[in-house]
Amino acid sequence: MASSPVARATGRVAVPVLGLFWLAVTTVPFLFMVMTSFKSQQESFSSSVWALPEALDLVNYNDVLSGPFLTYFKNSVMVVVISVLLIMLISSMAAFAFARMRFRFNEAIFGLIVAGMIVPIHITLVPIYLMTRQLGLYDSQFALIGPYVATSLPISVFILTEFMRQIPKELEEAARLDGCGPFAIFFKVFLPLSGPGLSTIAIYNGIMLWNEFIFAYVLTSSTGTRTLPLAIWDYQGQYTANIPAILTVVTLTSLPLVVAYAFGQEKIVKGMMAGSLKG
Template identity: 70%
Template sequence: MTRSAKLRVGRPFRPGILLLGLLWLAVTTLPFLFVVATSLKTQEETYSESVWALPSHLDFGNYLEVLHGSFFTYLRNSFFVVGVSVTLIVLFSAMAAYVFARVPFRLSKPLFGLVVAGMIVPLHAALVPIYLLIRNIGLYDTNFALIGPYIALSLPVSIFILTEFMRQIPRELEEAAQLDGCGTLKIFWRIYFPLSTPGLATVAIYNGIALWNEFIFAYVLTSTPMHRTLPLAMWDFQGQYTSNIPAMLSVVTLTSLPLILVYAFGQERIIKGMMAGSLKG
């Protein structure tokens, strides 16, 4: 087949790909635009007009009300809990993955299978035992109440991702380091940890987004605004018989901004980290 014939064959698919891209853009963008538009309405306008109607005028009072409340306390708690949790998840999962990938021992396969089995356990099935444990050790309603469960529940998938990634690193690098007198710990820190940066970025991004938006454990393990995270900020605008919908969606918009900014400034690095494992061979 000539080159011109190949181009003619390929052309009919281009409008379809463009259409699918525009459709996906609409699916991902329109819900966020709806949230932003509703957050700019007054509470009376929300209940009196159509849900899909645009705001008659831009009302930023909801944002001022949110920012004058406990929003920054929630924001500080989220940064602390998610930052500490993701850092420890990356560190612990990288160390465990290196052992499973490169350190031979008799129980390696059974233990790795046990770790992988942890991925199929429903997270909410552990909610009551974790709640009782946190109360018994005196961490209930503290920032540290969330860090332990977040790390434990995130380790299985993180170890699985990094183990498969580290298995693809050439063993010759490890052998050369051993000839230079490096021990197991030095080999991990000087070779496997730096070369696993794309995989570590994938784990950090995946868990960071999941923990930033986590609701149920934060709701059960904390009870006061002083220690609650951003997903619970909406409860400040929900009463027994009514809810301030625009203010709640203002919280959703503000909560989404840090993730949007991280993606906007680190888009290329994020995509490379997500694709690194599939491109190695």
């Protein structure tokens, strides 16, 4: 049944209004963060919360960058890059097995892995902490890589499995006729064709791990091993906090994510849709 002129007119008005409302919801906190980062601590207390800074003062940025911020940044880059590469390799190999290889308990094991998405990570903190201490990895960057990979595998395997199931079987059969074994088929056929899915899990997990706090807080303790989400602890005490400096840290920390998402949002959408549509 065709919609009425009133409904069409309402839709034409409602969609832009809702879009502008959502733009404000997502943009205003970011603008507040950037504005406050240019204020001094005294100005942040004496002026209105939404008042513009009196001057574009870079003192907070100089103080943050002259501290251990770059060490935190280096640690985050190392941990996230290694973790994402391992996630992509392990999840793609597992997805290929679940999507194309027939073996006993295939569906049961796949369902068990996917069920890991509903497990709250907080209930794993104590056993992971004890295991990390026993392995001698506590307070090192490598203490974070294992938990990061393990907690990111369920959703990554799920996305890539659904993606690989849509790859035409004729390509796999042609590779077998050429004498390719399972490993050759995976590396020469499925891995190159899974580029959109791999990009999706790389960007998604990269953003999630870049902002991860709880494991970094529990498994590291020294300045030389901490990651960026813990940098804000350098600017707060027991009874006070340097709000402009903290928001400066948050601004600098979020810039790589803004750039990465600006260039990768199309790949995320395409990867998600490719795994849900046949053909």
